[in-house]
Amino acid sequence: MPPKVANNDEILQRLRALLDSQDEGPLRAFLADLHAADVADCLEQVEPEERSRIFFLLPPRTTAEAIVQLEEAVRSDVLDDLTDREVSEVLRELPADDAVDVLDELDDDVAAKVVGHLSPEQRAIVQPLRQYEEDTAGGIMNPNFIQVPAEGTVANAVSEIRRLDPDEIEDRFFTYCVDVDGKLEGVVHPMHLITATPASPIKDFALRDLITVHVDDDQEAVKNKFEKYDVLALPVVDDEARMVGVITHDDVLEVAEEEAEEDMFHMAGTNAAELARASIIHAASVRARWLVPCLAGTLISMTVMFLAEPKLGAALFFLLIPFNSGIAAMGGNAGVQTSTIIVRALATGDAIASSLSRAFAREFRIALLVGVLTGLLSGAGAYVIFQFDIFDLTHVDAMPPAARIGVAVGFSMTMGILVASTLAMTMPFLFLRLRIDPAIATGPLITTLNDGLSTTIYMLTAIYLLKG
Numbered sequence: 508m509p510p511k512v513a514n515n516d517e518i519l520q521r522l523r524a525l526l527d528s529q530d531e532g533p534l535r536a537f538l539a540d541l542h543a544a545d546v547a548d549c550l551e552q553v554e555p556e557e558r559s560r561i562f563f564l565l566p567p568r569t570t571a572e573a574i575v576q577l578e579e580a581v582r583s584d585v586l587d588d589l590t591d592r593e594v595s596e597v598l599r600e601l602p603a604d605d606a607v608d609v610l611d612e613l614d615d616d617v618a619a620k621v622v623g624h625l626s627p628e629q630r631a632i633v634q635p636l637r638q639y640e641e642d643t644a645g646g647i648m649n650p651n652f653i654q655v656p657a658e659g660t661v662a663n664a665v666s667e668i669r670r671l672d673p674d675e676i677e678d679r680f681f682t683y684c685v686d687v688d689g690k691l692e693g694v695v696h697p698m699h700l701i702t703a704t705p706a707s708p709i710k711d712f713a714l715r716d717l718i719t720v721h722v723d724d725d726q727e728a729v730k731n732k733f734e735k736y737d738v739l740a741l742p743v744v745d746d747e748a749r750m751v752g753v754i755t756h757d758d759v760l761e762v763a764e765e766e767a768e769e770d771m772f773h774m775a776g777t778n779a780a781e782l783a784r785a786s787i788i789h790a791a792s793v794r795a796r797w798l799v800p801c802l803a804g805t806l807i808s809m810t811v812m813f814l815a816e817p818k819l820g821a822a823l824f825f826l827l828i829p830f831n832s833g834i835a836a837m838g839g840n841a842g843v844q845t846s847t848i849i850v851r852a853l854a855t856g857d858a859i860a861s862s863l864s865r866a867f868a869r870e871f872r873i874a875l876l877v878g879v880l881t882g883l884l885s886g887a888g889a890y891v892i893f894q895f896d897i898f899d900l901t902h903v904d905a906m907p908p909a910a911r912i913g914v915a916v917g918f919s920m921t922m923g924i925l926v927a928s929t930l931a932m933t934m935p936f937l938f939l940r941l942r943i944d945p946a947i948a949t950g951p952l953i954t955t956l957n958d959g960l961s962t963t964i965y966m967l968t969a970i971y972l973l974k975g
Contacts, residue, residue: 519552535564538569541569550581551578567600571600582609582612586613592624595622598621598629604646607633607646632651644720645723645751647761656684657709661703661705664682668700681740691717691742693710694742695712805955805958811966815967819969819973827915836958837881845931863936877924890913893913926961927957927961
């Protein structure tokens with residue numbers, strides 16, 4: 508039955524009114540009509556004691572589905588409030604892949620106790636999935652799928668489908684043919700099962716030009732395969748080509764959201780761990796892990812300027828400093844632009860990211876054009892300022908020619924952008940080789956490094972051209 512109210516605000520308003528009324532009957536009926544996603548939205552906005560009351564009244568299936576859809580911090584609090592046996596009851600209502608996701612969020616000792624409350628059949632399904640990393644094909648696959656012997660008939664396949672619980676049919680798009688060793692040999696579209704005669708050999712309708720993923724494939728690579736081949740589901744195979752699970756389009760939608768969120772956090776210089784708990788102390792500690800190294804980078808920049816001041820003289824150094832912020836900022840901006848393009852290309856499998864040389868051939872030429880353009884403009888601006896005495900500079904002794912200052916500023920701007928862009932091109936590939944998320948290359952650490960390099964280039968150029 509569809510919800511009785513139109514949108515989330517109205518759902519929450521109606522829920523609060525029923526919670527205030529203390530009448531369990533209407534509240535139970537209202538919750539029974541809600542979709543699990545709407546229940547999850549409401550649970551995230553009510554107080555913990557109200558949350559416990561709602562859980563007590565929810566149907567078991569809705570409770571399980573709502574918990575999976577909660578924000579990680581809220582789900583963590585909810586799971587902490589449940590006993591081991593209650594968590595196991597939630598897991599019984601979930602597909603195996605979702606159940607494993609919930610287990611992975613628990614402490615190891617708690618997870619072991621929860622698994623102990625599961626039936627032997629459930630443990631036999633859940634435990635093998637826990638051996639895979641959570642961000643791999645094995646970690647997101649569902650081990651339950653329709654399989655029939657390759658030598659079977661259409662009637663055999665239909666019989667397998669009829670044995671399913673109605674709630675299990677939703678994600679079973681295809682029937683998979685396997686040999687006696689469990690090796691995948693083909694896949695059958697459901698329409699063929701409807702139109703074919705029951706006695707027809709199933710292999711006559713099996714598509715054998717299969718697209719598969721390996722259990723150890725990264726989930727981002729799995730997502731890219733879905734996008735490239737435009738499929739509804741992909742079979743997962745192990746080292747012996749045996750089919751061990753299936754990944755459906757809804758699993759990939761979750762992966763895409765997770766990857767985008769992870770990249771966003773890295774670009775901001777933090778990670779999703781700070782949202783996993785409500786504690787602001789924990790959140791501050793997560794951000795500090797990124798910002799403290801950035802502080803070290805800024806200290807390097809300041810050290811470079813302190814060392815350059817005696818070489819240039821206090822008066823000239825004072826005149827050149829205003830240009831440093833622009834040069835450093837432009838280098839950082841150019842680096843972020845380049846790294847964002849490369850990281851995105853790596854994530855989507857774009858051709859530009861097929862090799863470092865290919866990326867370099869494109870991005871370096873772009874950086875050179877941008878660097879020369881901004882260098883000419885900034886150099887010309889510096890020349891005008893000093894040539895036509897726009898500011899009072901009478902206190903500066905032995906003022907260098909305006910043209911030299913313009914060249915120093917312009918050259919530093921060009922080189923700062925080139926160096927920052929080159930660094931931004933190479934770092935994502937390096938991180939990828941080291942099995943580190945390349946999105947880190949767009950974060951504050953790289954920006955700070957670019958600022959330091961730009962400052963160093965500017966100070967060395969000024970010393971060489973103006974005092975050399």
